[in-house]
Amino acid sequence: xxxxxxxxxxxxxxxxxxxxxxxxxxxxxxxxxxxxxxxxxxxxxxxxxxxxxxxxxxxxxxxxxxxxxxxxxxxxxxxxxxxxxxxxxxxxxxxxxxxxxxxxxxxxxxxxxxxxxxxxxxxxxxxxxxxxxxxxxxxxxxxxxxxxxxxxxxxxxxxxxxxxxxxxxxxxxxxxxxxxxxxxxxxxxxxxxxxxxxxxxxxxxxxxxxxxxxxxxxxxxxxxxxxxxxxxxxxxxxxxxxxxxxxxxxxxxxxxxxxxxxxxxxxxxxxxxxxxxxxxxxxxxxxxxxxxxxxxxxxxxxxxxxxxxxxxxxxxxxxxxxxxxxxxxxxxxxxxxxxxxxxxxxxxxxxxxxxxxxxxxxxxxxxxxxxxxxxxxxxxxxxxxxxxxxxxxxxx
Numbered sequence: 002x003x004x005x006x007x008x009x010x011x012x013x014x015x016x017x018x019x020x021x022x023x024x025x026x027x028x029x030x031x032x033x034x035x036x037x038x039x040x041x042x043x044x045x046x047x048x049x050x051x052x053x054x055x056x057x058x059x060x061x062x063x064x065x066x067x068x069x070x071x072x073x074x075x076x077x078x079x080x081x082x083x084x085x086x087x088x089x090x091x092x093x094x095x096x097x098x099x100x101x102x103x104x105x106x107x108x109x110x111x112x113x114x115x116x117x118x119x120x121x122x123x124x125x126x127x128x129x130x131x132x133x134x135x136x137x138x139x140x141x142x143x144x145x146x147x148x149x150x151x152x153x154x155x156x157x158x159x160x161x162x163x164x165x166x167x168x169x170x171x172x173x174x175x176x177x178x179x180x181x182x183x184x185x186x187x188x189x190x191x192x193x194x195x196x197x198x199x200x201x202x203x204x205x206x207x208x209x210x211x212x213x214x215x216x217x218x219x220x221x222x223x224x225x226x227x228x229x230x231x232x233x234x235x236x237x238x239x240x241x242x243x244x245x246x247x248x249x250x251x252x253x254x255x256x257x258x259x260x261x262x263x264x265x266x267x268x269x270x271x272x273x274x275x276x277x278x279x280x281x282x283x284x285x286x287x288x289x290x291x292x293x294x295x296x297x298x299x300x301x302x303x304x305x306x307x308x309x310x311x312x313x314x315x316x317x318x319x320x321x322x323x324x325x326x327x328x329x330x331x332x333x334x335x336x337x338x339x340x341x342x343x344x345x346x347x348x349x350x351x352x353x354x355x356x357x358x359x360x361x362x363x364x365x366x367x368x369x370x371x372x373x374x375x376x377x378x379x380x381x382x383x384x385x386x387x388x389x390x391x392x393x394x395x396x397x
Contacts, residue, residue, distance in 0.1 A: 116130075138280065176261045186242060328385040328389075
């Protein structure tokens with residue numbers, strides 16, 4: 002029987018947090034790890050500063066305001082040897098961005114075509130695409146750059162024997178020379194072209210929404226042509242119509258004037274595009290194969306041609322698989338552009354290497370290179386992740 006006078010059972014005393022508590026151990030381990038990392042960083046920095054001081058090497062970025070004293074073969078901005086190191090670095094960054102942007106565009110287009118070709122019903126096209134992918138992916142990019150550079154420089158004649166495929170256009174081992182526009186109106190016309198492209202994108206978005214709401218298609222082509230012609234023309238009028246044609250002319254052992262596509266830029270661009278295309282083609286192929294076969298069958302049952310099925314049904318769904326690995330390929334292309342120093346193209350690595358040799362500011366130069374590539378890579382990752390969220394399936 003239950004004894005009314007008996008005292009209730011005592012609860013076990015609460016255990017104080019101690020070493021045997023997993024949460025306490027985890028916190029202690031993390032504190033020790035952070036402390037060890039901080040101690041290692043402090044030791045490395047203090048040792049670096051001591052060694053620099055012992056060798057009387059100054060630190061800091063004050064040298065960026067000094068005169069560079071060296072020339073740069075290809076520039077998108079005005080530059081002379083009297084310009085500062087800071088401006089030279091901007092020239093290198095713009096050159097890197099130029100070849101990276103062109104490489105991303107061309108490798109995406111060619112990679113999409115070759116990736117689709119690997120799935121072609123035509124045996125010859127499928128096998129040629131497979132041979133291209135397997136051959137290019139397994140040859141180091143640096144060797145490919147040397148190959149394309151030697152092909153371009155050795156197979157072309159000298160400036161005096163240059164080929165002339167068109168009037169005032171010269172092709173030699175110094176590059177491709179074509180007439181160029183110059184004058185105060187050029188900047189205004191470029192601004193008008195950028196505004197035209199932004200307007201076309203806005204009209205395309207509005208036209209899609211209108212078609213979804215009313216079913217009426219929007220004639221984008223005529224409006225796009227009008228904007229591309231009208232806005233640069235308006236910039237030419239507003240700037241005072243200061244525009245002239247700079248024609249290349251042979252002077253001595255080289256051409257003067259005009260715009261030049263140098264062998265270094267051409268070899269670097271071709272090498273990066275050919276190499277990256279082999280990887281993007283596999284990404285596109287895998288994305289298309291990830292789409293369920295029932296999507297093909299459903300679209301075929303509606304009587305759509307295979308090309309329309311691929312463009313309107315399969316590729317939009319394949320983007321959900323294609324975009325994440327394609328981001329990695331874009332980042333690899335940007336980082337691989339640093340191999341430009343091997344063939345003499347003045348990218349950010351080449352220019353900062355020259356700067357470090359002249360000033361001895363090796364630590365600062367390496368930090369600037371790291372910061373440049375980190376900024377570009379994070380920007381690409383940000384926009385690709387944003388686009389990936391747009392094409393991803395929305396859960397309800």
